[in-house]
Amino acid sequence: MRRRFHRAPPPSLPKLLWTMLRGHEQILVRPSPELPLVTITFPRGERTGAMELKAALSETWLTIPAELRARYTPVLGKMPPMVVVELRARNTCRCLGHFHPPGTESRVTRRLRAMSGVDACEMDLAFVSIKEWQPAPLAYNAAAAAAGTDRGEEFELFRLRLALLDVFLHELHHRASPEAAEAEVRGHSGEFYSAALGAFTQNHLGVSYGLAP
Ligand SMILES: [Zn+2]
Ligand SMILES: [Zn+2]
Numbered sequence: 001m002r003r004r005f006h007r008a009p010p011p012s013l014p015k016l017l018w019t020m021l022r023g024h025e026q027i028l029v030r031p032s033p034e035l036p037l038v039t040i041t042f043p044r045g046e047r048t049g050a051m052e053l054k055a056a057l058s059e060t061w062l063t064i065p066a067e068l069r070a071r072y073t074p075v076l077g078k079m080p081p082m083v084v085v086e087l088r089a090r091n092t093c094r095c096l097g098h099f100h101p102p103g104t105e106s107r108v109t110r111r112l113r114a115m116s117g118v119d120a121c122e123m124d125l126a127f128v129s130i131k132e133w134q135p136a137p138l139a140y141n142a143a144a145a146a147a148g149t150d151r152g153e154e155f156e157l158f159r160l161r162l163a164l165l166d167v168f169l170h171e172l173h174h175r176a177s178p179e180a181a182e183a184e185v186r187g188h189s190g191e192f193y194s195a196a197l198g199a200f201t202q203n204h205l206g207v208s209y210g211l212a213p
Helices: 013-022 047-063 066-076 107-116 127-132 137-147 152-176 182-205
Strands: 024-029 037-043 082-088 097-100 120-126
Touching: 024 047, 037 047, 037 107, 047 082, 047 127, 047 152, 066 152, 066 182, 082 107, 097 152, 107 120, 120 127, 120 152, 127 152, 137 152, 137 182, 152 182
Parallel strands: 037 082, 082 120
Antiparallel strands: 024 037, 097 120
């Protein structure tokens, strides 16, 4: 994400050793059928991000109006049956995520492929960076004001899960259209984010601020 042909840099040696020693946990998410199966792999003990991503894929996705979800139908139609998401706090390059091109996948993905016999692709997502990400400040401010203090928590949770979904879909778009320019892929995910935020504000908070689809 964010820069074309940019790949995740390798972690520093101390970080790599710490990660190896601590180990990883995996959870399997079965979202609605139009999405692929998702295996989330994350450092042992750091479940928060994995649980939010799971909720984003299996719950938040279904609360987004069907006509907005349909914008990703062409991308989702080209997905393998399984996607592996390496969830981490941040990337050293500060990107929110990267699609891992064929041949660069981790051992987890290669092993899952070998064990299951089905194809899988891989990406990484930076949970803390995505949580802090502010892609549409105008829409955000309007929606936050509409939510007020009463429903602020509900709104913040939706916004976090939508951001996770948005970066996830963005990276899948790179898999579906490897030749597409970053600006095109980013334009598509940026519009999806704003439209979904607008729909939530209208449908759940009862306020329209003119950015809804
Ligand atoms: Zn991108
Ligand atoms: Zn990067």
